[in-house]
Amino acid sequence: MKYLHCCLVLFSRYIFSKNNSEIYTEVSYKISKFVDDHDYLMETKNNLLEKLNIICAPYPFWEDKTNAISKKPQAVLRFTLYNDLNFSKDSFYNKLYVKILCQDFVYVDNLTEDKKMFIRGFAESRGSIDTTRPLLAMDYFYNSIIEVKRARLLYDRFNVPFSVLNFNPRELQNDYVTGRRKRNTQLRFNLYWYTSNIGLLNEYKSSIMKTAYSDKIVHDFSQGCVEFFKCPELLPSKKDSFDFMLRYYANNIFGHNLNINDIKELRRELNFDSEACDKTFKRDLGLIEIIRMNTPDECACCKTTTTYTNKNTGRQAFEYHHVISLGKNHELDDENNIVKLCPTCHRSLKRGAAPKNDQLIAIERILDNRPNVRDFAEHIFDTTDKTILVEKIWESLK
Numbered sequence: 001m002k003y004l005h006c007c008l009v010l011f012s013r014y015i016f017s018k019n020n021s022e023i024y025t026e027v028s029y030k031i032s033k034f035v036d037d038h039d040y041l042m043e044t045k046n047n048l049l050e051k052l053n054i055i056c057a058p059y060p061f062w063e064d065k066t067n068a069i070s071k072k073p074q075a076v077l078r079f080t081l082y083n084d085l086n087f088s089k090d091s092f093y094n095k096l097y098v099k100i101l102c103q104d105f106v107y108v109d110n111l112t113e114d115k116k117m118f119i120r121g122f123a124e125s126r127g128s129i130d131t132t133r134p135l136l137a138m139d140y141f142y143n144s145i146i147e148v149k150r151a152r153l154l155y156d157r158f159n160v161p162f163s164v165l166n167f168n169p170r171e172l173q174n175d176y177v178t179g180r181r182k183r184n185t186q187l188r189f190n191l192y193w194y195t196s197n198i199g200l201l202n203e204y205k206s207s208i209m210k211t212a213y214s215d216k217i218v219h220d221f222s223q224g225c226v227e228f229f230k231c232p233e234l235l236p237s238k239k240d241s242f243d244f245m246l247r248y249y250a251n252n253i254f255g256h257n258l259n260i261n262d263i264k265e266l267r268r269e270l271n272f273d274s275e276a277c278d279k280t281f282k283r284d285l286g287l288i289e290i291i292r293m294n295t296p297d298e299c300a301c302c303k304t305t306t307t308y309t310n311k312n313t314g315r316q317a318f319e320y321h322h323v324i325s326l327g328k329n330h331e332l333d334d335e336n337n338i339v340k341l342c343p344t345c346h347r348s349l350k351r352g353a354a355p356k357n358d359q360l361i362a363i364e365r366i367l368d369n370r371p372n373v374r375d376f377a378e379h380i381f382d383t384t385d386k387t388i389l390v391e392k393i394w395e396s397l398k
Helices: 004-012 038-055 089-101 111-124 148-156 174-178 190-196 203-212 239-250 260-270 285-294 343-348 354-370 371-381 386-396
Strands: 022-030 062-064 074-082 126-131 135-139 163-169 187-192 218-224 224-229 319-322 338-341
Touching: 004 074, 004 089, 004 111, 038 074, 038 203, 111 135, 135 190, 174 285, 187 190, 187 260, 187 285, 190 224, 203 224, 203 354, 203 371, 239 371, 285 319, 285 338, 319 343, 319 386, 338 343, 343 354, 354 371, 354 386, 371 386
Parallel strands: none
Antiparallel strands: 022 074, 062 074, 126 135, 135 187, 163 187, 218 224, 319 338
């Protein structure tokens, strides 16, 4: 049973060699500024290699493929199968899919240890911890249309609530439309749910979790070779946007040769860019929902976690602020340009509501506290000079 962990790592991503003689999958992770220790990276890589070969017994095929002279330190472990049956990509995927669905525990109602191990193989094998928002994010690779919706198994059979999943098609993002960055589509898990319920095999990722989210961890504990982190509980959601986006992606985006006009039309259809008339447009409320669910309940400026209790949710209430003010520029209605602020800080960032120097300091704090926002601003203003960024953002205040 244990070796089936490899099946879900392969299910997450498999690669055929150029001559189709081998089929392999990889577990890889790069050094993080939160745990900037090359020796520790290599130590955890060796420990993880040992764990994977024990878990996958009697098939200890995991090998260390780390490039010792890589510019940025990165651990790479590889599991290889020899394609002596001459599988095509589609036939291999079909065999893998059937193999998984033939296991009895898949049909058990509870989130069992076997299911947790499968989820770790699918998600943690390549997923990285987002240190700006509580997400475990993984590039969503696929070789054919039949694989696009395979993530549905996570909540159909593996008891992952759809409310903790997020599917982010990069083709619909502003970075893709403008040609700044052609990043991969991502599948993302809420990190608090994942580390509380599934846990982490990789000691290096556990260390990132401890460092980046120390203020959110209630307590941590180990079970065997897995470390768990009890974090704030999520409020249940009845909104199933995840399955809708998977289906929409498969039907309208995957395999389509989209031009910029096609993408803009799809964004309008999904209400990413909603126009009331030629002179005004409505902000994308879906982005607010993403920020509400996937960012800490704290002010991005003063870091307070205490405001007042929202009577509808029972949580501390925060307001949503576009760091670079929107105006009529749809491109700025982006999840990387929106932060939670306490009411006091939000009011202070209205044009003329506070002395300029105080507002400059507040903007600088937001950029320091939210690196993804700074990265977005650097692309918008085409500069990495923080002084210029702060001044430009101040000039945009409304």
